[in-house]
Amino acid sequence: MSVDTILSFEEAMEKYDPVLGFEVHVELNTRTKMFSSAPNVFGDDPNTNVNEVDLGMPGVLPVVNKAAVESSIKIGLALNCKIAESCRFARKNYFYPDTPKNFQTSQYDEPIAYDGWLDVELEDGTVFRVEIERAHMEEDAGKLTHLGGQAGRIQGADYSLVDYNRAGVPLVEIVTKPIEGAGSRAPELAKAYVAAVREIVKNLGVSEARMERGNVRCDANVSLRPHGQERFGIRSETKNVNSLRAVEHAVRYEIQRHAAVLESGVPVTQETRHWHEDTRSTTAGREKSDADDYRYFPEPDLVPVVASREWVEELRATLPEPPAERRKRLKEAWGYSDLEFRDVVNAGVMDSIEETIAAGAAVGLTADAARKWWMGEIVGRAKAADVDPADLGVTPQAIVELNQLVVDGKINNKMASQVLDGVLAGEGAPAEIVEKRGLAMVSDDGPLLEAIDAALAAQPDVADKIRGGKVQAIGAIVGGVMKATRGQADAGRVRELILEKLGVQG
Amino acid sequence: MSSFEPSTELIRLSAAALAAKLKAGEVSAVEVTQAHLDRIASVDGEINAFLHVNTNEALAVAAEVDGIRAAGGAAAEELHQLAGVPIAVKDLIVTIGQPTTAGSKILEGWRSPYDATVVRKLRAAKMPILGKTNLDEFAMGSSTEHSAYGPTRNPWDLERIPGGSGGGSAAAVAAFEAPLALGTDTGGSIRQPGAVTGTVGVKPTYGAVSRYGAIAMASSLDQIGPVSRTVLDSALLQEVIGGHDPYDSTSLTDPFDNLVAAARTGNVEGMRIGIIKELHGEGYQAGVENRFNESLELLKEAGAEIVEVSCPNFKYALGAYYLIMPSEVSSNLAKFDGVRYGMRVLPKDGPLTIERVMAATRAAGFGDEVKRRIILGTYALSAGYYDAYYGSAQKVRTLIQRDFAAAFAQADVLISPTAPTTAFKLGEKLNDPLAMYLNDVATIPANMAGVPGLSLPGGLADEDGLPVGIQLLAPAREDARVYRVGAVLESLLEEKWGGPLLAQAPVLDSNSTVAGGSL
Incomplete structure (x- = not known):
């Protein structure tokens, strides 16, 4: 694997403006899959949550999951999108063993939600508006595990295992318009944008939104253009960047890499890139060009999804x-x-x-x-x-x-900490723990006065200092009393009593 | 056991007549089923209508029906009227317990883990399933010669084709191997075999019958429908298999007019019947034209008003069909790749990559006609060609729908010959795909518009003595109309012939070798 040269981020920023674009895939938490009644559950034994539809058996037909459509409309509304009155699914045709039908049923030119925006707040409170091009429905593919050969890649693998549990899980893909003007804050914005989307879908209750489980997956598009240039540069698409930190790092890395390529006078290659968390860098994946031909056509097995205005308004009213x-x-x-x-x-x-x-x-x-x-x-x-x-x-x-x-x-802060230990250990409610652990604070002045006398007797020089007006020296006496009472005294009361005893004003 | 009726006569009865005898206790379901199994054993060596014969299960279902009838009571009362009437199922429709091949090597030995919705309905009605019938591979063809398991022969002349793709279902019914069968019709695969075998075949309104479990050829055109020897029998069968199915989003939800009642209406007085100017005349065999004109005369005499309508865009239907159908084929058949089920072929040499295994499997598993259509469709959907091909074809489809709408403003039912010729000889058009495709010129428009079409026997062509089919078309959801007119025309013709047309078919040699075992 060749290592790409990169420029420092600062150097890159001196010459170039980054333009970003994101495709965020959100797995919906519907009970069943996008087009079948098989359960949509994460983490079960491979190929257990599948039926004949998910396996692409001969003769099967898809049926759209209404709950998934509802979730998609909610996402669209939360992203300030327009909701299509009628929209269709299409088939994206390509041969790959994680796609049981060898086509993916996905919306193409008729997304359910389009033309929205999302205000993204950066750490310092700056708000950046990201325009949303579309949010469309599609189905997830199965999960391939390649064994042998070059780790994790299908090329050269000895064999591959496929788990179709994920095949057919409902996805909403949220696509931004090109994001211009972020400048050096592009990496930070990238992270904040994905975080905001994640937060929205979690808040809507339509996705578990756990990035480590792939519930939210981000493809990050990056291109650079020299300051002042209108035309966009050639972009790369970094696939499946699956943590917020990684989104930030991947965008930063790609900016640095693009800058180095451009500096060398070579045009950037339009391609997909793979993010590697260990090296915090990307490597070239498949070369991608507009010649990629998925032979899209309208899915003839499904009728259009019709979202009446009444339904949309009903859903809008339920938004948190x-x-x-x-x-x-x-x-x-x-x-x-x-x-x-x-x-x-x-x-x-x-x-x-x-x-x-x-x-x-x-x-x-x-x-x-x-x-x-x-x-x-x-x-x-x-x-x-x-x-x-x-x-x-x-x-x-x-x-x-x-x-x-x-x-x-009844207790002091130090004791509270111990009570909390008890709560975490499942010992019961705080009051019970105080009781069980014998943590009740000593509130009877009698034992305290004895302890104070003993402490004053033990440190006569300190007692003199306090009498002489150096009240701040009282800590040593209080400490002695606390020690003697194993911390079960109220330090405030101890202090009062000491001052009283010595006839000094606090 | 009632012995007054020899089984050779039982097999000649219509489904309706069998149902009546079963209900009256004049015959048992086991007897009826066994009679058909015997007939299959006796003649299918010559016909090759069946790819799989389902002897044990069929007899078990029949015995169950007999048991329920014998016990009497509510369960007997609730039996479906076709309970115990056996049926054959086109091998494009998936069935638990029997192989489903789609007529292709690529699915040889595959057994479906689920039943098609129509099969579930047959089981619910307790109709014994006799077996699975032959077809052109993945229903692509008009002669059944493209089956990977050998051609089916036409019972009228064993040297001729039984039509296609549903030649197996049509020949089985024509040869009295089954009183009923299921077919699928994408461009005429039920109606054209009906025409050339002297049987009845109906393509219902698109969405009238669930497609769930019919292995898709072209999703927007495919429709399952009945095959029978009488119009009434097809109506009875469509009532069994029709209705909304939550597993098929394209299936219709609204109830239809009662089809059986329509088939029993018995008059066409005052109905306007439209001759489609573009679907007869030039290019149609003289004997076909003669029988067509004869049917028109009979309908006129029965009080129907014959009008002429023009559907100018029908001339583009075949061309548009051969873009839309292959486009959908190219996508629908992508799943046959050797990864999850069916045949898997490893490349002879070179590395064993997934792409190469998929390619080797598809190269070995698909026949030439299937490959031809996959290639055509892949091309038509490709970037840069999509608008010119698939896009234009969809526009033609809209124009055809408009032609139908205009025609149905002038006529209640449209009429045409079902196919331009009678059955051609085996091998005659095998190397001339275009000539083969032209056989569907009159049936394709109905698929393009989703309207119902029925083909019934119109007599024998003068020049070759072979059956001619008459096609009736109605607006979408008005399937009742084709049954009504079809049943009237059928009775008028049978009156003229002095009995069913199939009574004139040559008697098959019953001593030929037993065939039809499992694959």
């Missing part, structure tokens, strides 16, 4: 609040700073915080308290366990109870 609008609303309601809110979003705990605030409304749990719990203890533990915070196993209700225990002075 768009993620961007929801974020804006929540940020204002919670009074977080830009930075605080961005951290919350990036940590993936916005939903959890919202639920926690709702669950704690009756006891007056504040938005700040909810944020501190999630962004502190929980995010830290989730990171350590390498899971999403929401998947850690802590319910909003548990947080509310935990917080209330602290507010009521």
